[in-house]
Amino acid sequence: MLVIRPITAADFPALKRIAIESGPGFTSLPDHDERLGQKIAHAEHSFAAQVNQPGDQGYLFVLEDTSSGDIVGTTGIEAAVGLHTPLYHFQQNTIIHHSAELNVLNQLKTLTLCNDYTGASEICTLFLRESYRRNHAGRFLSKVRFLFMAEHPTRFASKVIAEMRGAADENGIPPFWNWLQKLFLTIDFPTADKLIGVGKKSFIAELMPRHPIYVDLLPQQAQQVIGLVHENTKPALKMLEAEGFRHRGYVDLFDAGPTVEAQLTDIRSVAQSRKVAVKVQEVQGESTLAIANTAVRHFRASFGKGAHYCPEQQLLLLSPAMAEVLQLESGDFARFINLDQR
Known part of the structure; x- marks a missing residue:
């Protein structure tokens, strides 16, 4: 059985392996021991606060x-x-150049550096080992965050965002990067990627263009990937779009991948989740349910058919094995969603 729980200091070796496996471009989980240790300590403090x-x-x-x-x-x-x-993005806009005398009207796309998402909550750091990418595990890993947010909404902002990895070539280098490197940064992508990952972002404010950039002046390769996701990220984007996330024109500075957003209460899994009392007994459900307890520091979540919801009694029947994993007893409350519903 698979179970989600808060990370602890003992998980450092496993987190480091995941950081290595995830590869370049996964800036929220860098292969950097000090940064990984900080992230674990920060998470432990956050769950306890x-x-x-x-x-x-x-x-x-x-x-x-x-x-x-x-x-x-x-x-x-x-x-x-x-x-x-600061969390920086490029915002896509359209400006009008108009000459009444010449009867000319041009609509030109621009990119403008901004930090409009300051204060928003962000879902991030999603990684699943390839051998486990089956039987709802990926869906569960994504959706379990919404169960936690639905149960503890005061801990989160009304707006939720997700930064999607942008298109890259066979070497993992984004086509969008080349013009930026040549004109403004003069460092290679792995170096910039590592700096972002370890939290050293001051160079963005110091070196990035401060004025709107006309998209039509960029190389064709760069123009073509603005707002596109990496091939491996398409399933994740599709899943978030089904949850109600939408792209409003904001893209990543370095790979031009889209940032999508939704209101917390409008996220499908938040709105459709149910909080009900639990009864522990032998049960074999027909649907695959994702179930979470209502704790913070001792949060546990799992999924499977060892559960069945009885709407007439408003009870969630849990098998003893599922209840044990979730640290639940009869009379406790749990929150759940149906993973079979697309």
Whole structure:
């Protein structure tokens, strides 16, 4: 059985392996021991804190295979981004150049540096080992964050964002990067990627263009990938779009991948989740349910058919094995969604 729980210091070796496996471009989980240790300590503090509004909290979860004890995935939520270290994007706009005398009207696309998402919550750091990418595990790893947010809404902002990895070539270098490197940064992509990953972002404000950039002046290769996602990221984007996330024109500075957003209460899995009492008994459900307890520091979530919801009694029947993993007893409350519903 797979179970989601808050990360602990003992998970450092597993998190480092995931950081290595995830490869370049996964800036929220860099292969950097000090930064990984900081992220774990920050998460432990965040789960333990008494919070009534979003602030500088980061909730990092790990997916554990209970049969082996192996950590096979990770997923996370930042409560409020950009409060201490600015979160930059390019905003896509259209400006009009008009000459009545010449009867000329030109609509020109631009990119403008901004930090409009300051204070928003961000879902991030989603990674699942390839051998486990089956039987709803990926859907569960994504959606479990919404169960946690639905149960503890005061910990999060009303707006939720997700930054999607942009298009890259066979060497992992974004086509969008080349013009930026040549004109403004003069460092290679792996170096910039590493600096972002370890939290050293001051060079963005110091070196990035401060005025709107006319898209038509960029190389054709760069223009073509603005707002596109990496091939491996398409399933994740499709899943978030089904949850109600939409792209409003904001893209990443370095790979031009889209940032998508949704209102917390409008996210499908938040709105459709149900909180009900639990009764522990032998049961074999027909649907695959994702179920979470209502704790913070001792949060647990799992999925499977060892559960069945009885709408007449408003009870969630849990098998003893599922209840044990979730640390639940009869009379406790749990929150769940149906993973079979697309």
